[in-house]
Amino acid sequence: MSNNQKKQLTPVQQEYQDLEKQKETKRPVVKNCIKAFFTGGIICLIGQAIQLFYIYYFDFTDQTAGNPTVGTMIFIAMLLTGFGVYDRIAQFGGAGSAVPVTGFGNAVISACIEHRTEGFVLGVGGNMFKLAGSVILFGTFSAFVIATIKTILIQWGGL
Amino acid sequence: MIFFWAFVVGGLICVIGQIMFDVFKLTPAHTLSTFVVIGALLDGFGLYEPFIDFAGAGATVPITSFGNSLVHGAMAEAEKHGLVGVISGMFEVTSAGISAAIIFGMIGAIFFKPKG
Amino acid sequence: MLTGHRTWVFDQKPVIISTGTVGGPFEAKGALANDFDLLHSDLWLEQDSYEKAHKVLLEEASQKAIEKAGLQKEQIQFFLGGDLINQITPTSFACRTLGTPYLGLFGACSTSMEGLALGAYLVNTKGANYLLTGASSHNTAVEKQFRYPTEYGGQKPPTAQWTVTGAGVALLSDSGEGPRVTSATIGRVIDMGMTDPFNMGGAMAPAAVDTIEAHLTERNLDPSYYDLIVTGDLGHIGRGVSLDLFKKHGTPIREEQYQDCGLMIYREGQPVLSGASGPGCSATVVYGHLLNRMKKGEFKRILVVATGALLSPLSFQQSETIPCIAHAVSIEYGGE
Numbered sequence: 001m002s003n004n005q006k007k008q009l010t011p012v013q014q015e016y017q018d019l020e021k022q023k024e025t026k027r028p029v030v031k032n033c034i035k036a037f038f039t040g041g042i043i044c045l046i047g048q049a050i051q052l053f054y055i056y057y058f059d060f061t062d063q064t065a066g067n068p069t070v071g072t073m074i075f076i077a078m079l080l081t082g083f084g085v086y087d088r089i090a091q092f093g094g095a096g097s098a099v100p101v102t103g104f105g106n107a108v109i110s111a112c113i114e115h116r117t118e119g120f121v122l123g124v125g126g127n128m129f130k131l132a133g134s135v136i137l138f139g140t141f142s143a144f145v146i147a148t149i150k151t152i153l154i155q156w157g158g159l
Numbered sequence: 160m161i162f163f164w165a166f167v168v169g170g171l172i173c174v175i176g177q178i179m180f181d182v183f184k185l186t187p188a189h190t191l192s193t194f195v196v197i198g199a200l201l202d203g204f205g206l207y208e209p210f211i212d213f214a215g216a217g218a219t220v221p222i223t224s225f226g227n228s229l230v231h232g233a234m235a236e237a238e239k240h241g242l243v244g245v246i247s248g249m250f251e252v253t254s255a256g257i258s259a260a261i262i263f264g265m266i267g268a269i270f271f272k273p274k275g
Numbered sequence: 276m277l278t279g280h281r282t283w284v285f286d287q288k289p290v291i292i293s294t295g296t297v298g299g300p301f302e303a304k305g306a307l308a309n310d311f312d313l314l315h316s317d318l319w320l321e322q323d324s325y326e327k328a329h330k331v332l333l334e335e336a337s338q339k340a341i342e343k344a345g346l347q348k349e350q351i352q353f354f355l356g357g358d359l360i361n362q363i364t365p366t367s368f369a370c371r372t373l374g375t376p377y378l379g380l381f382g383a384c385s386t387s388m389e390g391l392a393l394g395a396y397l398v399n400t401k402g403a404n405y406l407l408t409g410a411s412s413h414n415t416a417v418e419k420q421f422r423y424p425t426e427y428g429g430q431k432p433p434t435a436q437w438t439v440t441g442a443g444v445a446l447l448s449d450s451g452e453g454p455r456v457t458s459a460t461i462g463r464v465i466d467m468g469m470t471d472p473f474n475m476g477g478a479m480a481p482a483a484v485d486t487i488e489a490h491l492t493e494r495n496l497d498p499s500y501y502d503l504i505v506t507g508d509l510g511h512i513g514r515g516v517s518l519d520l521f522k523k524h525g526t527p528i529r530e531e532q533y534q535d536c537g538l539m540i541y542r543e544g545q546p547v548l549s550g551a552s553g554p555g556c557s558a559t560v561v562y563g564h565l566l567n568r569m570k571k572g573e574f575k576r577i578l579v580v581a582t583g584a585l586l587s588p589l590s591f592q593q594s595e596t597i598p599c600i601a602h603a604v605s606i607e608y609g610g611e
Contacts, residue, residue, distance in 0.1 A: 013468040019523075020469070020477045023515040025433040025549065027181045032430075036177035037170035040221070044169025048162055048216035066219050066228075067255035073220065074256065078263040081426045082271035090428025091546075095176030097428050098187050099194065100169070100220045105260050106428050107187075112264035113271050114424035117324035124268045131427060132260065134188045135222065139195035140249060143229035146203035147245040150230075151237040180430065184471070187429060272319075273415065273425045 032094050039089065039096025047073055047100070070101055077105035082113065107131035161215040168217030191222050198226025228253040276399070279493025281461045288455040289398035291606070292448045295339030296563035297332050298555075299414065299440030305541040310563035311441075312339045318415055318440060329358065329365035329413035332555075334372050336442035337407055344405075344446050351375045352403035355390040356444070358411050358554055359383060360420060365411065375407065383583030384479075384508050385462065386410040387443065387558040388602040391579075392459035394447050395604070401449070409444030409562070412553030421472070421588055434474040436510050436537060437547035443558025454569050454608040457576075460490035464585065466598035472591050476513025476537075476549055479582040482599040483509060484520045487580055490603045491526070498528045501605070502574040505565065507557030507581035508537035510550030536560035557581040561606075569608040576607045 009017065051069045054060045060068065080086040086106050090097040097103055111130045115123035129136065172194075179190040201207040207227040211218040218224060229249050236248020250257070278284045296311045303314040313335055320328040333356070341348050354370050357363045357380035370377040382389040390408035397403045415425045417438045423429045447456070465485050469478035483506050491498060498504065509517060514535045521528045536557045537550035561579050568574055582601040 009468045013466075016467045016481060016520075017469065019519055020467075020480070020512075020516050023512055023519065024474065024477055025512060027432050029178070029181045032181055033174045033177045036173045040173025040176075041166040041170030041217075044165045044217045044220045045162060047169075047220035048165040051216055051219070066224075067252075069216070069219070070256045071259040074259040074263055078267045081428075082267050084273075084426060086428050087426050091430055093173075094430040095180055095190070096170070096173040098191065098430075099173045099176040099222055101222060101225070101256055102220075103187075103191070103428060104222055104225070104256065105263065106426070108260040108264045109267045110273075110424040110426035110428075112268040113426055114273050114419055116268040116272075117326075120265075120268065124265065128261070128264050131188060131423065134192045135195050135225070136257070138192040139199065139226050139229050139253075142196040142199040143226060143233050143249055144245060146199050147230050147233035147237060147249075148242065150203055150234060151242055151245060155241070181432075 035092055036094045036096035039093025040099060043097065043100045043102060073100070073102050074105035077102040078109050081106050081109045086110070104132055104135060164213060165215045165217035168214035169220055172217070172221045172223065194221065194223045195226040198223030199230045200226070202227040202230040225253060225256060279489070282458060282490060282493040283392070283396055284458045284494065285395050285399040285456055287399045287449060288457055289395045289447045289449060290451045290453045290455050291445045291566065292451040292453045293340050293344035293446045294562035294566060295336040295343065295444045296559045297336045297339070297442045298559060301414065301437070301545065302439060302441055302540065302559070305545065307540050307560065307564045310567055311559065312336070312563070318413070325413055325416035325419060326360060326365060329360060329411065329416045330368045332413065332440070332442040333358070333366060333369040333409065333411040333444070336409060336411070336444040337369065337373055340407060340444045340446045346405065348373055348375065351405045351407050351446075353378060353394075353397065353406050355380055355394050355406065355408040356410055357381050357386040357390070359417050365413070382581070382600060382602065383585055384552055384554050384556065385581040385583030385600050385602050386554045387507070387561065388459070388579055388581035388604045391445065391456060391604045392461060392602055395456040395459060398447050398449050404449060406447045407444055408447060409442060410554035410558040411442030412438050412440065412555035414438045414440045417553060431548060432473050433548055434471070434477065434512055435548045436475055436508065436550050436552035437541070438553040439540065439551050439555040439559065441555035441559040443555060443562035445562050454566055454606050456604060457607050458494060458605045460486055460493065460603040462486040462600040462602045464598045464600050466596055468596045470596050472586060472597065474512065475508070475552055475584045476510035477516060478584055478597040479599040479601065480509055480513040480517040480520065482601040483513070483580050483582045484517050484524070486601040486603045487578070488524065488526055490578065498526065498532070501532065501576050501578045503532055503534060503577040504528060505534045505536060505561070505577060505579055506601075508550065508552035509535050509582060510537045510552065512549055513582070514538065539564065566606070569606065572609060575609060576605065578603055578605045
């Protein structure tokens, strides 16, 4: 985002930035993508196994098994975050650990654990959505817009 | 077979996320918010459910499914109660994820200390 | 005393009569562990928050410096120092314990030399007999404030740096034995439009180059006058870019004489990406390791250039660029 809103650079600044770009260690994009692929794939694989477990042993259907699966995965994220393992997985896997729902859980749980030193009310309560809040906001708001438009179209146009 | 597609599809969605991190230099918050909106849009066009049938957990585990669930819940309620249903139904299907995150966040704060 | 536009030459040559350096577990595993007075095995220091542990680091470093000089804390006129935490509370709270008249400073990671420059000025002008100056940082307290909660799974790019958990304090006096502060050049705020908070080195290099070149010009010196020119925390990238800039400007600084504290403090193999950073970085490396080497006779004259990035988490969110500053202080020992 910050790159999109770059202020107009003076010639001196532009010259320096061109020079700096040559010395800057480039991010290993391809390597990171491969690592993200495997990390994300494995997490989804585990999710699939958990989902089937709930369907066969607990009477959930394909549709309803999603809920306990997500809950279980966030529980696992709590353990990994609490034992200081999740951030190491993330340094390796990048988006592979941030994009699955475990990443959402980690965002909330890590903020809670960190801000406990400021108390449960102001610290934990006041800071827990520091990282995940934007996901909830944009998810809710975009769903609102999309569902409203769709409902109106259905009611008027017989979609 | 479902395991294979769950792995591949889930992995590929994460690769898109990694490209947003490394090439577009977006923060995790920006990237995940974008994914959620995409998930919502795909369900708006009726494309996410078939995606789940095909890829299983590869479609339900990434955060995109969050957007899908929100629209799903909103539409289900709207069918019964019209426009008001959009607001009241949204969190019906998604509540597991958010409740779990909040509850386990609190439990985490009670039992764990950050490790650095 | 004022030489040129922004350089002070200290004719009384204030003496660094003792120092105190304290580090954390990561520094204990690092390359300079033997140069620390005290090392801790965890980040909490038996306190119940990172910020309180941060305060303890500075308290201990200050007490060590006072002890080693054989003085009482009541004899110290002033304490000049700062850190990165909001409102520099760890430093202020440490001075509550010390009870010394207190001048809080903010120069981000350049605070150590900002304090040494001002402190030397005060001692040189007979404004103080004994004066403590230092800087400190704490890895997880800084991460919590500037970046993400420490257990959060955010992937750091290779340009990122590792904040030192440590405090370095020097005790200055107008008389006594020890390395002497001979001059200082104050930095200007330099902003090259860099925006990535995970690439501090690239943002700070121009400030370091600006101050070093001003220092050499205003004192009319050739870089070879100094055995060592060492920056605070430019890291691999900042060091590389600044060497390129020196070449471009025709300033004859040799690679071997130009080092960086951020590249010295940790071993190969410690996961610090581009290098170490933090106010504690330059403070602990200079007041511990480098002064020890000076006392052994390895260097006679060094120029320490601490570099700081003057951003805040909020300024980044408001799409501001990253302005930086560098302060230079020259220290000499043995061999007038």
